[in-house]
Amino acid sequence: MLVAFSGGDVRAAEAPLIESGQGDALLQRAAHGLFGVVLGLLREAGLTAYGATVVVLAGSGNNGADALYAGERLLRRGAGATAVLLSDHVHAASLEAFRRAGGTSVTLADGTDPGELALHAGHADVVIDGIVGTGAQGGLRGTARAFVDAFNTAAGARATRSALVVACDLPSGIDVETGQVDGPVLAADATVTFGSAKPGLLLGAGALASGEVNVVDIGLDLTASTPAVRTLLHADVAALVRAPTAQDQKYSRGVLGIAAGSSRYPGAAALAVGAALATGLGMVRYLGPDTVASLVHQRNPEAVASNGSVADARSQAWVVGPGAVDDDDQRGRASDAIGSGLPVVVDAGALPEVPDRVGPQVILTPHAGELSQFLTARGVDVDRSAIEAEPAHFALRAAEMTGATVLLKGFTTVVAAPSGTLFAQTDASPWLSTAGSGDTLSGILGALAASLAEDTGAARRIGVADEDIWAAIAAAGAAIHGRAGRRAALRGPILISDLPTDIRAVMADLYEERRLAAAM
Numbered sequence: 379m380l381v382a383f384s385g386g387d388v389r390a391a392e393a394p395l396i397e398s399g400q401g402d403a404l405l406q407r408a409a410h411g412l413f414g415v416v417l418g419l420l421r422e423a424g425l426t427a428y429g430a431t432v433v434v435l436a437g438s439g440n441n442g443a444d445a446l447y448a449g450e451r452l453l454r455r456g457a458g459a460t461a462v463l464l465s466d467h468v469h470a471a472s473l474e475a476f477r478r479a480g481g482t483s484v485t486l487a488d489g490t491d492p493g494e495l496a497l498h499a500g501h502a503d504v505v506i507d508g509i510v511g512t513g514a515q516g517g518l519r520g521t522a523r524a525f526v527d528a529f530n531t532a533a534g535a536r537a538t539r540s541a542l543v544v545a546c547d548l549p550s551g552i553d554v555e556t557g558q559v560d561g562p563v564l565a566a567d568a569t570v571t572f573g574s575a576k577p578g579l580l581l582g583a584g585a586l587a588s589g590e591v592n593v594v595d596i597g598l599d600l601t602a603s604t605p606a607v608r609t610l611l612h613a614d615v616a617a618l619v620r621a622p623t624a625q626d627q628k629y630s631r632g633v634l635g636i637a638a639g640s641s642r643y644p645g646a647a648a649l650a651v652g653a654a655l656a657t658g659l660g661m662v663r664y665l666g667p668d669t670v671a672s673l674v675h676q677r678n679p680e681a682v683a684s685n686g687s688v689a690d691a692r693s694q695a696w697v698v699g700p701g702a703v704d705d706d707d708q709r710g711r712a713s714d715a716i717g718s719g720l721p722v723v724v725d726a727g728a729l730p731e732v733p734d735r736v737g738p739q740v741i742l743t744p745h746a747g748e749l750s751q752f753l754t755a756r757g758v759d760v761d762r763s764a765i766e767a768e769p770a771h772f773a774l775r776a777a778e779m780t781g782a783t784v785l786l787k788g789f790t791t792v793v794a795a796p797s798g799t800l801f802a803q804t805d806a807s808p809w810l811s812t813a814g815s816g817d818t819l820s821g822i823l824g825a826l827a828a829s830l831a832e833d834t835g836a837a838r839r840i841g842v843a844d845e846d847i848w849a850a851i852a853a854a855g856a857a858i859h860g861r862a863g864r865r866a867a868l869r870g871p872i873l874i875s876d877l878p879t880d881i882r883a884v885m886a887d888l889y890e891e892r893r894l895a896a897a898m
């Protein structure tokens with residue numbers, strides 16, 4: 379699991395070490411970790427340090443010092459390195475070490491056109507961003523801002539530029555706590571972060587700007603602090619999902635009830651049912667209009683369908699709401715399922731049925747517009763764009779207000795538990811933003827909830843508190859959905875009705891990962 383502590387907590391953990399005279403040792407450990415990741419990236423690009431061209435961007439703080447010491451190590455391995463100093467007061471000892479190793483430096487004075495330097499940096503093999511780290515205050519200013527603007531213009535977008543950008547601790551320009559970007563940002567191919575990840579690397583625009591996140595252990599003790607954000611990795615999702623055993627039968631593997639679809643939106647039901655079956659469970663019981671049931675059956679004859687009530691359809695978990703619009707029977711089923719005490723995934727049309735207080739086993743899956751309506755109906759007047767700017771804040775707010783687990787959809791999906799625990803998953807492909815995508819996410823979440831509903835060891839397997847298991851399940855569902863989307867996108871624009879093929883492949887990968895972990 380990728381665990382992020384707030385910048386303040388990381389700095390507090392550094393403080394006693396710095397006071398006891400270990401400040402320089404910390405910088406050296408950070409620099410060494412950064413150097414190691416750069417070496418690996420060069421190797422992946424078919425290069426070696428020997429002969430590589432490196433540009434170090436150094437601001438006035440310790441972030442610049444880390445980058446310069448990493449540059450010193452690359453110089454000693456035969457790289458050619460130039461430092462662009464974005465302040466008159468760069469950390470003296472690291473700059474001295476960089477120069478002694480053969481590095482050259484140039485100071486970008488305030489008011490000088492950075493265009494030529496930016497062009498030079500754009501042609502380097504590697505650019506190390508040591509402009510600002512956890513000491514950043516607000517959006518980039520002064521020469522830092524001018525340089526990043528010029529670099530983005532000269533080098534082009536991340537996907538098209540030739541230089542590899544490696545962020546030291548965090549990409550300069552993002553807010554360390556929220557990931558919000560105010561002004562230019564130097565988007566990285568990889569970020570090497572020290573002590574632990576920071577929330578801004580996992581949330582919103584910051585997650586997009588961070589590339590692959592590598593955490594370097596520099597010996598900080600963070601055991602007294604509470605993680606601010608967590609991200610489930612492949613191995614965590616593999617440890618969580620439940621594989622059938624020889625003792626299982628269809629009822630013990632999990633039965634999921636799905637009250638989705640309506641005569642207006644019949645397809646949503648078929649998509650949710652298909653995705654649930656592909657995720658793997660004992661049985662899906664579909665409840666809804668006969669015409670919709672027959673569509674479900676055309677695609678998935680294994681689903682058991684009726685137009686009866688929630689009470690008569692024994693299940694371990696429920697999905698309610700996808701495509702369930704203007705249909706009083708579906709509304710009633712949603713309300714009954716939410717009131718049943720069983721885990722229930724509440725999407726779209728069923729969100730208005732959520733009472734004031736529920737338990738964490740009720741998983742709400744709004745997008746920003748739906749969360750805005752949901753919160754406004756509860757007296758919190760907030761529009762869609764405000765939620766998009768601060769998704770973690772508003773997801774937590776909704777979870778704390780209602781007691782539900784709240785999964786807020788977006789490129790980064792955030793999941794808030796009513797306990798305050800927060801997950802962020804950035805597994806998705808932008809190709810997934812297409813009609814019907816949310817219906818398949820509901821199906822995946824429902825299948826996980828049904829198959830894990832009675833698994834008392836699930837929370838322990840991935841190291842979360844029992845009370846946060848529903849949030850972890852929701853985060854795992856988002857991860858599976860996102861990975862399936864990425865896989866599907868390799869074949870071109872995604873047809874959501876095809877997604878079950880990719881969901882099954884992702885589940886197969888997860889079970890293989892689990893088998894390998896068990897064999898170790």
Ligand SMILES: NC(=O)C1=CN([C@@H]2O[C@H](COP(=O)(O)OP(=O)(O)OC[C@H]3O[C@@H](n4cnc5c(N)ncnc54)[C@H](O)[C@@H]3O)[C@@H](O)[C@H]2O)[C@@H](O)CC1
Nearest residue numbers: 404408439440441510511512513514515516517518519547
């Ligand atoms: N404290 C330590 O001993 C350690 C620090 N480490 C590194 O040090 C970093 C933190 O160092 P600092 O506290 O010195 O702070 P930073 O290096 O993050 O930056 C602070 C400096 O940047 C300037 N600045 C702040 N906001 C700016 C903005 N918006 N635009 C332009 N310039 C801005 C300020 O003038 C300030 O001097 C971490 O991110 C990490 O890279 C690590 O090496 C681990 C050990």
Ligand SMILES: [K+]
Nearest residue numbers: 507510546548
């Ligand atoms: K940085």
